[in-house]
Amino acid sequence: MPELVRDALVDYALREGLDDWVAVGYLTSAALSLGASDDATALEWAADAAGYLSDRGYVVFGWVQRDDGWRAYEEPPAVVLDNLRRGFVASGSDYSNWYLWLKLTPDGIAAANRTSAST
Secondary structure (H helix, E strand, O other): OOHHHHHHHHHHHHHHHOOOOEEHHHHHHHHHHOOOOOHHHHHHHHHHHHHHHHHOOOEEEEEEEOOOEEEEOOOOHHHHHHHHHHHHHHHOHHHHHHHOEEEEOHHHHHHHHHHHHHO
């Protein structure tokens, strides 16, 4: 993925994360609008951006349950991203778009505020 695209996806996730949790499906849609050639490529770009955010301590990976709200995954981020990619291969975008939700950490909120202030 081009670095410029990754940066745009990261900025998008940080800005959106100030208001609510961010589903990887939103990143996938953004990736398509930024030039991803198909759903598989868009998901890969979204997963890479999510991994980038996680590696910097800006997000925690989880899922949303209808009655209980957001829950953190217990698995390490690399396992969650691998599950996301395998789920797409097995079940397509309907599964993968809602498998992973990003929640900003305090460091992520600080980064989002810096991003918002610079735009």
